[in-house]
Amino acid sequence: MEYILTAGEKHLADSYTSEKMFVSSEVLMERAALAVYDVLLEKKLPLKKICIACGPGNNGGDGLALARILAERGIIADIVLPGGTEKMSDTERLQYRALKALCSEISTTTAVPEKEYTLLIDALFGISLNRNPEGSFLDAIRAFNLLHDRGAVTVSLDIPSGVNASTGQICGTAVLADITVAFAFKCMGNVLFPGATFNNEIIRKDIGITSLSLTKEPRVSALSDEDIVLPERIRYSNKGTFGKVLLIAGSKKMSGAAVLSANAAFRSGCGMVRVYTASENREILQETVPEAIVNVYDDDDPLRDITECFDWCDVVAIGPGLSFSDPAKKLVRYVFENSPVPIVADADALNIASDDPGMLINESRDIIITPHVGEMSRLTGLSVIDITGHLLGTAIDFAESYNVICVLKDARTVIADPSKKACINLNGNSGMATAGSGDVLTGIIASLMAQGLAPFEAASLGCAIHGKAGDAASKRLGEHAVMARDIIEDIR
Secondary structure: OEEEEOHHHHHHHHHHHHHOOOOOHHHHHHHHHHHHHHHHHHOOOOOOOEEEEEOOOHHHHHHHHHHHHHHHOOOOOEEEOOOOOOOOOHHHHHHHHHHHHHOOOOOEEOOOOOOOOOEEEEEOOHHHOOOOOOHHHHHHHHHHHHHHHOOOEEEEEOOOOOEOOOOOOEOOOOOOEOEEEEEOOEEHHHHOOOHHHHEOOEEEEOOOOOHHHOOOOOOEEEOOHHHOOOOOOOOOOOOOOOOEEEEEOOEOOEOHHHHHHHHHHHHOOOOEEEEEEEHHHHHHHHHHOOOOEEEEEEOOEOOOOHHHHHHHOOEEEEOOOOOOOHHHHHHHHHHHHHOOOOEEEOOHHHHHHOOOHHHHOOOOOOEEEOOEHHHHHHHHOOOHHHHHHOHHHHHHHHHHHHOOEEEEEOOOOEEEOOOOOEEEOOOOOHHHOOOOHHHHHHHHHHHHHHOOOOHHHHHHHHHHHHHHHHHHHHHHHOHHHOOHHHHHHOOO
């Protein structure tokens, strides 16, 4: 697991390290610059025709320290100081003096020179920016992006200048970074869209600020690659050992979602799946998912066998392909009011609940909801633009208000619980923006809960496994060719 910090949390960690752990700002700045130099070597970037743009703060100091480290090795970069030298921080001024003492003839200007560069270093603002860049700073960002379009490689320090570190929103315009070197921790702006678009590759580097520098545990985290594994299997077991999923899904002429969810649940490791679906789907379910138990209902009595199914299962997943029919509405309300086991609600179950979101509130059992932003808009009455602009806050607020685990799906999925703890899924790609992908996720999460994972952990791990499988499918087929069934094939 890795923490994802706001700008304020990163500033506090930096201050605590300097003031309480006695690692000075100068030492941290030096280590940051050395970390960037290491990345330049690791990535075999061209160490010639280099331009470093430095703002009036510690991020600019990191850039000047890097310029000195390069100069010590005989590599001279052009230095751009859009704000001049008057407003430099004390530590940045110290780095400036050290650079000039080493190499007095080094070029410093207030504007990016009109010449060609192969490597650009963005050290303008870092995590401190909270308003639109103006004047010479805006000119520097635009000049860097023009040079980037011509083929120059751009490396940003901590975060591309112009991206709000706490929200991921763009402050007018931002540097397009090929590589972002994140110091100690990634921040929200590195991973949340639209800021993530400007962070093509993020490389996190330790510089002496650690988890011991945090005065309290951050509320937002992400799963690391080593965390993204299916639950361990025990050797002495049977099919009941790994849990039973009741999947209430499908409707007339809509069996595909049930097929995808059921297959995803099996592939994720649960022992048994029972599909409760419209009678018209019996044959296709038996043919396409022969491992599943199939119970069917008629429109005049959709609750006929539901009590028996409740007694059998460990978790209920409801919604994929369910439709908005009267029988579906009866099923959804009955499940929310009477299920004795945890619930995973998706798709049409959420569309039905949007008429009365209060049915989601239930103190006696755990509920996970998995809306995409359109479904979240119907649930909350907020516009899609408002939700996408405040993805994390929307998920946290809804989870707290309705006492649910909220899996808010977008290009970057956010998982939040009622205590305001959140996880951001860093896996996945545009190939997963395809019909049925959400049905697969529902099956995965339900399967993990059936195997005994707690709701928040099941939702977070489920999203990560889903994204990782989508990445594997994309690598195998190409993003354009990925279909939901391909994601299932790559669940590992």
